[in-house]
Each structure stands twice: as C-alpha cells, then as structure tokens.
Amino acid sequence: MTSSPPLSSSSSSPGRRRTSPPLHSTLLREDFDEVLESEVFVDVNRLRKYARHGIPDEIRGEVWKFLLGVEKPDRSSEFTQRRARFESYREIDKENVETSKRVRGEVNRYLTRTKKECLLDPHSSPAIFEAVICAYLNCNNNIDYSPALVQICAPFVITMKSEHDVFSCFERLVNTLYEPSLESSINKRVAQFLSYFRTLMPELYNYFEDEELDVGEWASSWLRFLLAKELPTACVLSLWDVYFSLPDFIDFHPFVCLAILRHLKDSLEDLEQSEIRSMLLRLPKMNISRIVSQAYNIRSEIQARYGSITTVRA
Structure with missing residues (x-):
C-alpha cells in the first residue's frame, strides 16, 4: 500500500475516537x-x-x-520534501518472500495479543508491516530479520496514515537501535544495567538469583528494543512520546527499566521463576508518567552514588 503524500500540515491517526476529552x-x-x-x-x-x-x-x-x-x-519546501520522501519510498524494492512470510506470522501473533486494544486494522495493517519491514531490510543487508522489528514498527503503523511516513520513522528509529556501537556493546550495557540493579535493589536482585532467573534473557531485550516487545501498546506510545522528545533517550532508557523494576518489586517478590519470567516478558499496564519521573530520580540517585554516569558505547 503506497499513498500519495499529504498536503496539509497535520494529520490524524486511526485510533479510536474520544468523546468529551478532559x-x-x-x-x-x-x-x-x-x-x-x-x-x-x-x-x-x-x-x-x-x-x-x-x-x-x-x-x-x-x-x-x-x-x-x-x-x-522549515515549511518553505514542505511539499517538495514530502514528495521526495514519497518517491524515494515508492522506488524501494519491497519483495522478499521469506521475510514477508515471517513478518506475516509475527503480525498475526501481535494482532491476536493486542486484539482487545483495537489499535490496528487486522485487514489492512499486515500488508503495511510487510512492505515497510521488507523495504528496510532490502536497503540494509547488514541487518537480519528479527520478530522485534514488528513490535518496533507497530507504533508507527498505529499513528500514521501514510505508508511512506511509517517507513521513514521506522527507518530512523531502527537505524538508531542498530547503530554499530550499540550493537557491539550490548553485553557491556547489560552488565552495567545489572550492576545498577544490584546496587539499587539488592533484595530483588538476590531473589532473581535465588530463583535462577536468566537475567540476560529479559534484560537484553528490554535494553535493545525500548520495551516495544514487553509493554502494552498504549504504554509504548506514551513512553515513546517522552523518548522522542529527548536528545539522549538511548542513555536514559536503562533508568526507565530500573524504574519499572522498582515499581513491580513487591509483585515480583511474590512470584516463582516461571511467573517472574512471564511478567518480565509481558509487562502489565502502568502509569508511564510516574515511571518516567521515577527514572529521573533513579538517574540522580546513581549520579550521587557514583559521582557520574558512564555511557557504555563501543
């Protein structure tokens, strides 16, 4: 599906209509x-x-x-820029039989899981996912398909009308997440995150160890994909509002992850290994504003403890 570029300066997303907004x-x-x-x-x-x-x-x-x-x-060349993006996307090869099949299966699972939220059209959206993800991978042969790409793409499919806009925003974000320095330093970033976790919440950290929880499994996913796989979609949208407003959201993200652990601490300590794993891989709905505020507090707390915060990059 490829639509012509919008001429107006604003557009609406295909979400459910609200009545009597606060x-x-x-x-x-x-x-x-x-x-x-x-x-x-x-x-x-x-x-x-x-x-x-x-x-x-x-x-x-x-x-x-x-x-x-x-x-x-700068709006002086707005139409020209939009037309150029539209034409550029239209010319990209979007055919990839094997990837399309894998995307389709993951999208179906995503639609089933988020059916109650009713944020996507189950009839038209799968084709958008397939076209956008195949187009991106065909342009970036160094990146392999991952099911996480569907979760990363979903917020853009939900919020944007034009397929070429979905592609442009998806491309920007995935390029950031798959930046070589971030990819090569993932083990170091996980280690630093776990160090902060052990320092701030030793009881919960030790409980995870007692339950023989594979912290690398969930921590790596949390850090790499901005919680797109784990949080309910509405929470992802709210969190990404904040992230995209920040110049350093990649560096801020670990503190949000720590804030989530602190928020769920009491609940997690009442669970056994399999239940903990399930909760960490499918997080419950939460107040993102409070989580973000807690993340700022945690960042300040860590700065006070360590004197400074080292950004881990290759």
Missing part, C-alpha cells in the same frame, strides 16, 4: 496545534517540551515526524 487534554492539544499550524517554521523545541507530558492520540504521528527529524521545521 480539559487538560484539550489545552494540551491547543498547545500542539499552535506550533503545528505555523505557516513558516515549526518550533520543534516547543514540541519536545510539550511531548514530555504526552501527545494527544490524534496528532501523535504528526508530532513524531518532527521529533524524529523526518519532517523538517
């Missing part, structure tokens, strides 16, 4: 609209500031495009 949501929408409706220049710094408090569902896709640098703030 007053604070209305005010928030007005703040975003004031920035997005600028005819000359979109103030991305203001969008970042607002996005940290959450983006309304209807305009999330439009805001994400600016935050990810897909849409340029």
Whole structure:
C-alpha cells in the first residue's frame, strides 16, 4: 500500500475516537496545534517540551515526524520534501518472500495479543508491516530479520496514515537501535544495567538469583528494543512520546527499566521463576508518567552514588 503524500500540515491517526476529552487534554492539544499550524517554521523545541507530558492520540504521528527529524521545521519546501520522501519510498524494492512470510506470522501473533486494544486494522495493517519491514531490510543487508522489528514498527503503523511516513520513522528509529556501537556493546550495557540493579535493589536482585532467573534473557531485550516487545501498546506510545522528545533517550532508557523494576518489586517478590519470567516478558499496564519521573530520580540517585554516569558505547 503506497499513498500519495499529504498536503496539509497535520494529520490524524486511526485510533479510536474520544468523546468529551478532559480539559487538560484539550489545552494540551491547543498547545500542539499552535506550533503545528505555523505557516513558516515549526518550533520543534516547543514540541519536545510539550511531548514530555504526552501527545494527544490524534496528532501523535504528526508530532513524531518532527521529533524524529523526518519532517523538517522549515515549511518553505514542505511539499517538495514530502514528495521526495514519497518517491524515494515508492522506488524501494519491497519483495522478499521469506521475510514477508515471517513478518506475516509475527503480525498475526501481535494482532491476536493486542486484539482487545483495537489499535490496528487486522485487514489492512499486515500488508503495511510487510512492505515497510521488507523495504528496510532490502536497503540494509547488514541487518537480519528479527520478530522485534514488528513490535518496533507497530507504533508507527498505529499513528500514521501514510505508508511512506511509517517507513521513514521506522527507518530512523531502527537505524538508531542498530547503530554499530550499540550493537557491539550490548553485553557491556547489560552488565552495567545489572550492576545498577544490584546496587539499587539488592533484595530483588538476590531473589532473581535465588530463583535462577536468566537475567540476560529479559534484560537484553528490554535494553535493545525500548520495551516495544514487553509493554502494552498504549504504554509504548506514551513512553515513546517522552523518548522522542529527548536528545539522549538511548542513555536514559536503562533508568526507565530500573524504574519499572522498582515499581513491580513487591509483585515480583511474590512470584516463582516461571511467573517472574512471564511478567518480565509481558509487562502489565502502568502509569508511564510516574515511571518516567521515577527514572529521573533513579538517574540522580546513581549520579550521587557514583559521582557520574558512564555511557557504555563501543
């Protein structure tokens, strides 16, 4: 599915329609609209500031495009840039029989798992996943297919109308997540994360060890894929609102993971190994604003303990 580039400066996402939105949501929408409706220049710094408090569902896709640098703030050549992106995507080879089959199977599993959330059209969305992921892998032969690509792609399919916009944003994020320095340092990043975990929550860390939990299994996935595989979709959308507003979200992410562990500590300590594993791989719904606030507190706590925080890159 390839659609022509939109001509207007804003678009709505195919989420469920809300009735009688809360007053604070209305005010928030007005703040975003004031920035997005600028005819000359979109103030991305203001969008970042607002996005940290959450983006309304209807305009999330439009805001994400600016935050990810897909849409340029200068509106003087807006149509030309959109047309160029559209044409560029149209020319990419999207055929890959083996990958399409694997994507289709993973998308079906994802749709079954998220059926109650009703965020995706089960009839049209599988074709978008297949086209976007195959196009990306055909352009990046150094990256192998992973089921995680479906979960990473899903938020963009949910929030954006145009397939070429889905591709552009997916490409930006996956390029960041698969940056060579991050890929080669994953073991070091996991080790550092576990060190912080042991320091901050020794009782829970020791309990995991007593239960012989394979911490590498879940910790590696959490750190590599921004919790796209583990969190409920609505929580992923809210978390990524914050992440895309930050210049250093990759470095901030481990503290969010620690905040989640602290939030779930009491519940996890009541479970046995298999139950712990299930919860860590399928996290419950949670208040993302509180998690993010706790993550900032944890980062400050670690800075106070260690004097500074070392960013692990190859």
